[in-house]
Amino acid sequence: MRTLEVRRHSLTKKGSTREAGSLLSGEGVSRERQLSVELHAISYVVTGPDRRHLETAIAIGFVVDAMIEWPSGYIPAVIEHHDQWCWERPFERYAHLLRTHSPLR
Structure with missing residues (x-):
């Protein structure tokens, strides 16, 4: 595996x-x-x-x-730098943002 x-x-x-x-x-x-x-x-x-x-x-x-280079995952006015550190449920919120914000996808 x-x-x-x-x-x-x-x-x-x-x-x-x-x-x-x-x-x-x-x-x-x-x-x-x-x-x-x-x-x-x-x-x-x-x-x-x-x-x-x-x-x-x-x-x-x-x-x-x-x-390798990879995107940071931060987009102004959507997810600012280190915003996720303050979120109560960061993985759930990030998953929601991925579904609803095409620039983030």
């Missing part, structure tokens, strides 16, 4: 240290190293184009097979 595992990037540095060296924080790297023990074998790894995506995969211990 094939499985698709989707992960968000790990914890990043904040403030003035964000752009110095790695984008991931020490805690972010530690969490991903712990996760690597729990994950089963992964045969193909794809990340987004951001450095934090690549760094997360490497911290877990993966070799990245491909980096």
